Amino acid sequence: GAARLLVVGGGFGGASAARFARTSYPELQVTLVEPQARFVTCPYGNLLLGGFRQIGDITHSYDGLQAAGIRLVQDWAAGIDAAARTVRLRGGGALAYDKLILSPGIALRWGALPGYDEAAAEVFPHAWMGGDGSQIELLRRQLEAMPDGGVVGISIPANPYRCPPGPYERISMVAAYLKRHKPKSKVLALDAKDAFSKQGLFQDGWKALYGGMVEWVPASQDGAVARVDPGEKVFETEFGTRHTLAVGNVIPPQSAARIVTASGLAAKTGWAEVDPLTFASRAAPDIHIVGDANNGAPMPKSAFVANNTAKQAVACAAAALRGQSPPEGVYFNTCYSHVGEAYGISIVGIFRPGPAGFVEVPDSGGVSPRGVLPEQRRLEAAYADAWYASITRDMFG
Numbered sequence: 001g002a003a004r005l006l007v008v009g010g011g012f013g014g015a016s017a018a019r020f021a022r023t024s025y026p027e028l029q030v031t032l033v034e035p036q037a038r039f040v041t042c043p044y045g046n047l048l049l050g051g052f053r054q055i056g057d058i059t060h061s062y063d064g065l066q067a068a069g070i071r072l073v074q075d076w077a078a079g080i081d082a083a084a085r086t087v088r089l090r091g092g093g094a095l096a097y098d099k100l101i102l103s104p105g106i107a108l109r110w111g112a113l114p115g116y117d118e119a120a121a122e123v124f125p126h127a128w129m130g131g132d133g134s135q136i137e138l139l140r141r142q143l144e145a146m147p148d149g150g151v152v153g154i155s156i157p158a159n160p161y162r163c164p165p166g167p168y169e170r171i172s173m174v175a176a177y178l179k180r181h182k183p184k185s186k187v188l189a190l191d192a193k194d195a196f197s198k199q200g201l202f203q204d205g206w207k208a209l210y211g212g213m214v215e216w217v218p219a220s221q222d223g224a225v226a227r228v229d230p231g232e233k234v235f236e237t238e239f240g241t242r243h244t245l246a247v248g249n250v251i252p253p254q255s256a257a258r259i260v261t262a263s264g265l266a267a268k269t270g271w272a273e274v275d276p277l278t279f280a281s282r283a284a285p286d287i288h289i290v291g292d293a294n295n296g297a298p299m300p301k302s303a304f305v306a307n308n309t310a311k312q313a314v315a316c317a318a319a320a321l322r323g324q325s326p327p328e329g330v331y332f333n334t335c336y337s338h339v340g341e342a343y344g345i346s347i348v349g350i351f352r353p354g355p356a357g358f359v360e361v362p363d364s365g366g367v368s369p370r371g372v373l374p375e376q377r378r379l380e381a382a383y384a385d386a387w388y389a390s391i392t393r394d395m396f397g
């Protein structure tokens, strides 16, 4: 019969893989395993906090994928038998594959930041996984309910984590909300790092748009949060400073999703090591691991990278099934961030497979220019909107 391509995870990597396989390799029978009925994107979730999007704007259905001929199995992958090439489902039964594309995203490392467990996330939302959208909506409601004059704390982890500029876009969008509705309030961003993506551009934008409302504290100046206390609503730093907050957002340390770590497909780092040409797991050659779950450094853990590396993985899986050699690899990233509703900035990178991992092509990318450039910022915010529309169309049809 037809060769079976099984995709686990219907997010940026998985939905992209499934649709690309369906449209480009008609000989493949494509099955997608995803537990959720709808996908809520992390990208543009921060705009919801700013009041510039509603939850419906970032929620997508799988109807288009099913209409395209992809078999959708609404369940969790509970285990993988790489030798037998089967995936066991939580709801019972198993699915056999010839090639498996795994893109289940991240897991939050509960307890890695003392005090931060699943119960604490109901007080201090992470809003760092789309899930059913409840976390981002909880954070939004907390902002709406807080008094003017309160402090919104944001705890930011060390590298690597999902979406390097994401926390700083979040700072911006929270500040945008506060400036309009609670102008005596402030954002206190406590960081486990001393430097971050597009730092100069973000800091210029904060100064221009929000004045003194944003305070970002690097690790070396007592920014690293060492413990959180949801009962007292306190973030406590490495040096023992206790910050009492009106609202707290904890972006916790992360690893590859549980199905990856539990199946023995992750290295000690918590992320999966893959062949940089084919994305085949170093531990199991018929399993291609794409998206945030792999160690793609120096590529960022971004939706943009998940989308185009998923296509490379599918092309390599299809080539192997046809007895052909894999195509050449070249990977792209553009991460747009909104500093204000009409104030966008971006970073671009182009990457190639190298002998020992991924390599950024010298002089290939860069960041937006600094300076007072209102027209450039306005255009980049519009490009970001166009990017979101096109990538979600590419994934879901």
Ligand code: FAD
Residues within 6 Å of the ligand: 008, 009, 010, 011, 012, 013, 014, 033, 034, 035, 036, 039, 041, 042, 043, 044, 045, 046, 075, 076, 077, 078, 103, 104, 105, 106, 127, 128, 129, 130, 162, 163, 166, 170, 257, 259, 290, 291, 292, 293, 301, 302, 303, 304, 305, 306, 334, 335, 336, 337
């Ligand atoms: P996901 O998109 O999270 O998809 C994983 C899917 O797998 C989920 O649907 C999940 O339900 C499913 N799954 C998990 N476990 C199982 C299992 N056992 N069985 C079956 N299914 C399973 N990136 C950008 O490029 N641009 C941006 O502007 C941007 N903004 C961001 C803003 C925020 C606030 C955040 C948090 C992230 C942002 N990102 C952005 C990053 C982007 O969200 C991730 O890089 C991207 O989602 C990674 O895709 P993925 O396929 O690895 O994981």
